[in-house]
Amino acid sequence: MSDAMQETGAVLEARKAYNETLRIKADQTRATWFPITIMILLIALPLLQFTGNYNYLLHMVLLTASYVALASSWNILGGFAGYISLGHNVFFCIGGYFAGMLVARYGWSGIALAPLAGLVAALFGYVIGLITLRVRGPSFIISSIALVMIARLLFDHWKFVGGANGVTLPPTELSVQWAKLPYYYAMLFIAAFTVWCSYKIKHSKFGLGLRALSKDEIKAEAAGIDTRFYKVTAFALSAFFVGMVGAVWGEYLTYIRPSIFLVILIAAYMVLMCILGGKGTIAGPVIGAILLTAFNEFFVATMGASELNILGTGVIMAVCLMFFPHGIVGSLARKGRLPRILNWD
Amino acid sequence: MEQIIQVAVLGIGLGGVFALMGAGLSLVFGVMRIVNLAHPSLIIGGAYLAYWGFRIYGIDPLIMLPVCALVLAATGVLFYKVFFERDAKSATYSEMTVLLTFAIAMIVEGALGAAFSNTQRVTSPSYATDAFFIGNVFIPKGQLYAGITSIVIIGLLAAFLKFSRLGYAIRATTQNREAAALLGVNVNMVGLMSFAIGIGLAGAAGALTSFVFSFFPAKHWEWVAVLMSLVVMGGMGSILGTVVAAFSLSIVAAFVGTWIGSTWSTMTFFLALFLVLLFRPQGLFGEKPELV
Amino acid sequence: MSDFLTIKGITAGYGDGPAILDDAKMTVQEGKVHCIIGPNGAGKSTMMKAIAGMLPLRKGEITFKGENIAGLRPDQMLRRGIAFVPQERALFPKMTVRENLRMGGYILNDDKALSSRIDEIFDRFPILRERADQHAGTMSGGQQQTLAMARTLILRPDVVMFDEPSLGLAPKIVREMFQIVRLIADTGVTVLLVEQNAVMGLRHADWGVVLDLGRTLFEGPSAEVLADPRIQELYLGGQKVA
Numbered sequence A: 001m002s003d004a005m006q007e008t009g010a011v012l013e014a015r016k017a018y019n020e021t022l023r024i025k026a027d028q029t030r031a032t033w034f035p036i037t038i039m040i041l042l043i044a045l046p047l048l049q050f051t052g053n054y055n056y057l058l059h060m061v062l063l064t065a066s067y068v069a070l071a072s073s074w075n076i077l078g079g080f081a082g083y084i085s086l087g088h089n090v091f092f093c094i095g096g097y098f099a100g101m102l103v104a105r106y107g108w109s110g111i112a113l114a115p116l117a118g119l120v121a122a123l124f125g126y127v128i129g130l131i132t133l134r135v136r137g138p139s140f141i142i143s144s145i146a147l148v149m150i151a152r153l154l155f156d157h158w159k160f161v162g163g164a165n166g167v168t169l170p171p172t173e174l175s176v177q178w179a180k181l182p183y184y185y186a187m188l189f190i191a192a193f194t195v196w197c198s199y200k201i202k203h204s205k206f207g208l209g210l211r212a213l214s215k216d217e218i219k220a221e222a223a224g225i226d227t228r229f230y231k232v233t234a235f236a237l238s239a240f241f242v243g244m245v246g247a248v249w250g251e252y253l254t255y256i257r258p259s260i261f262l263v264i265l266i267a268a269y270m271v272l273m274c275i276l277g278g279k280g281t282i283a284g285p286v287i288g289a290i291l292l293t294a295f296n297e298f299f300v301a302t303m304g305a306s307e308l309n310i311l312g313t314g315v316i317m318a319v320c321l322m323f324f325p326h327g328i329v330g331s332l333a334r335k336g337r338l339p340r341i342l343n344w345d
Numbered sequence B: 001m002e003q004i005i006q007v008a009v010l011g012i013g014l015g016g017v018f019a020l021m022g023a024g025l026s027l028v029f030g031v032m033r034i035v036n037l038a039h040p041s042l043i044i045g046g047a048y049l050a051y052w053g054f055r056i057y058g059i060d061p062l063i064m065l066p067v068c069a070l071v072l073a074a075t076g077v078l079f080y081k082v083f084f085e086r087d088a089k090s091a092t093y094s095e096m097t098v099l100l101t102f103a104i105a106m107i108v109e110g111a112l113g114a115a116f117s118n119t120q121r122v123t124s125p126s127y128a129t130d131a132f133f134i135g136n137v138f139i140p141k142g143q144l145y146a147g148i149t150s151i152v153i154i155g156l157l158a159a160f161l162k163f164s165r166l167g168y169a170i171r172a173t174t175q176n177r178e179a180a181a182l183l184g185v186n187v188n189m190v191g192l193m194s195f196a197i198g199i200g201l202a203g204a205a206g207a208l209t210s211f212v213f214s215f216f217p218a219k220h221w222e223w224v225a226v227l228m229s230l231v232v233m234g235g236m237g238s239i240l241g242t243v244v245a246a247f248s249l250s251i252v253a254a255f256v257g258t259w260i261g262s263t264w265s266t267m268t269f270f271l272a273l274f275l276v277l278l279f280r281p282q283g284l285f286g287e288k289p290e291l292v
Numbered sequence C: 001m002s003d004f005l006t007i008k009g010i011t012a013g014y015g016d017g018p019a020i021l022d023d024a025k026m027t028v029q030e031g032k033v034h035c036i037i038g039p040n041g042a043g044k045s046t047m048m049k050a051i052a053g054m055l056p057l058r059k060g061e062i063t064f065k066g067e068n069i070a071g072l073r074p075d076q077m078l079r080r081g082i083a084f085v086p087q088e089r090a091l092f093p094k095m096t097v098r099e100n101l102r103m104g105g106y107i108l109n110d111d112k113a114l115s116s117r118i119d120e121i122f123d124r125f126p127i128l129r130e131r132a133d134q135h136a137g138t139m140s141g142g143q144q145q146t147l148a149m150a151r152t153l154i155l156r157p158d159v160v161m162f163d164e165p166s167l168g169l170a171p172k173i174v175r176e177m178f179q180i181v182r183l184i185a186d187t188g189v190t191v192l193l194v195e196q197n198a199v200m201g202l203r204h205a206d207w208g209v210v211l212d213l214g215r216t217l218f219e220g221p222s223a224e225v226l227a228d229p230r231i232q233e234l235y236l237g238g239q240k241v242a
């Protein structure tokens, strides 16, 4: 009897494994054309400027692209490694200030500085990670909030960078018609690059290690994964992309100020976009960013008040967490209903 | 010398209020393993209640305190029922609940902001701006009353936990949930009660806060990090640890504020948090080296 | 057999997982010491949890004094006189010994009775009186185990279940634990215990149960179990090597 049971068990296991390979095979026919087509359309979008003033549209795409990049990079630490950070806007701020100060002082280009700004943010991420990643779960989340408060205090009182008033950056010399274009393309590129990198990371040995440690850090350690190195590196990587976005964003706005980077709402958006779309998936943060930016714009346009905006964001977040903890992509994938064009994993 | 006593006295007064704020938070964490990021926003809720009680009916905030505590305790029960009673067993429970409380904090902040605008408020009973001297030591009455009230409430809480039947059940559930259930403790009920008491304490702290600090809906973010630092330092879930951390750090912060500059006094809490993470991740009174 | 406590056909598992126990059973005789042995992962702890009501039964029958008690909650079991000490971590480490004992009588809800019962326990286990105001977590392993076992007696149960009371204890202390078990049985309390050290456990028990792969392979008077050559080979001999 018991032997028979074991045999049935073994058969079932084999069947499961077989189905799994089938599923993966099916996935390999994934619709790569879809994101590529969208990219081409977005690259061509500014041609509209020849026919009229589409600056608002370009601004919205740019804004969405920046959130896509922010959410996707948050996803590297929060989605893959399972360390929820509510203070990732600190690296947004670091990138923005690093590039912004060089722009203000020496007239350099923020866009050209973006990779360097990213590196600086990554360096900070690495060092901070060495300290805060010593604890998991709630303690880590708390330390990330404290990080924002520390950064806010420092930047608000740092005379060199203009304190709470910040620094004004020289506006671009391009005509109104084309002024947005450099930032538009830069942000689009950063967003695409971030998503592509997060895909590469997820499917690398490194990404596998991250996912292992997010499930059970002790077991991952026992399996020979240098968990400390892995998670600190994930932290640094995820800070890198956020820092790049910050560099471009500051120059685009033509000013840097603590209150544009270090507000809790930005950190909340990064988390919420990932959860809404599907934490740990590739397409999830992208979809979450698009939906939430659109929702936010609609909300502000119709209701105006920022208090209601905070309230609304909180309600969406609570509803998502309680009823769709796996997000749109995650929930659909679990039911096997994810449209092919959205399966980027 | 007088200045040192002076600063220490101010620190102790504030320490009492922070200890009261942190105690409720710690209680909820201990029993439910929920890091309630919404706790400070609920304190602000309590502060508004006391503020309007005073503005409209002229009720002294110290008399409003039990009302605030009861109203907030009821809110706590409501939140428990709506948000936290469900699947307490899932693996990512504690992470998910942190984010959930983050969302609740935004909901509370947004609702308070929509209702009362972002104007700074402060309740102003006569003693709030009054003070007296012992020798040359200047003691503001507002802080003194708030500090004493906090210490009394914490004392009552400690006695309740130490001697009452429910107190036994709460401590037992905190230390070993499974064993408590085996001995006949209704751990769900204990969870509900811990929420009621913990959030009720937030209401009480709010009443005191209303005349010690000026406040506005978004103010809670400033406290989130401070209070959380206290809880982590105290060793997640150790109420005693939280109280000790609150008093000692508040005193240090008072000195930092006087000698280095008042903007830096809150920095004390954050730096202390990072030092603790570096050298004693389990907190001052905690035992588990890692919190998963 | 007897209508004291009947356990049979027990099938149980965790969540939607596989059945860890599959049609397990055991015979229980009033006032005797019963020892469940079996290799790691055999399902011994699971069996205890299933009987104690910590794990829902998928199938099976548990009757106690003529009443069907399968599917009751742990506290309901406790009220009917069946107490359980789980494997490891049964105590409240930051409560004093006295407070731990008070928790043992939590469902009594009667302060006076509780205090006098705690005094009785102190009379039977003087070491606990000595340590009455010490935090349980700071005591030695043997003392902690004594406290955990003594705590079940507060409610004057008819049946007590101990999951590996000897875990992590030095041999000399293990012998003391078994003496305590014997003392408890001598007062008429029925004991069910799980033991890794099968030979040792069976020597101190009246009845032996061999559990493996979630099924009861064999049960009988412990002397017979000890003497059975197949069991010696599979479950007793290998154990000295491991």
Ligand SMILES: Nc1ncnc2c1ncn2[C@@H]1O[C@H](COP(=O)(O)OP(=O)(O)OP(=O)(O)O)[C@@H](O)[C@H]1O
Binding pocket: C014, C017, C020, C038, C039, C040, C041, C042, C043, C044, C045, C046, C047, C087, C196
């Ligand atoms: N909480 C749990 N959730 C899921 N599976 C569990 C759980 N506890 C035990 N198991 C599984 O049930 C099986 C039997 O475990 P059990 O603890 O009953 O064994 P045991 O005989 O007590 O072993 P040991 O001598 O190691 O204590 C094991 O395969 C184990 O992995």
Ligand SMILES: [Mg+2]
Binding pocket: C044, C045, C046, C087, C163, C164
């Ligand atoms: Mg076991």
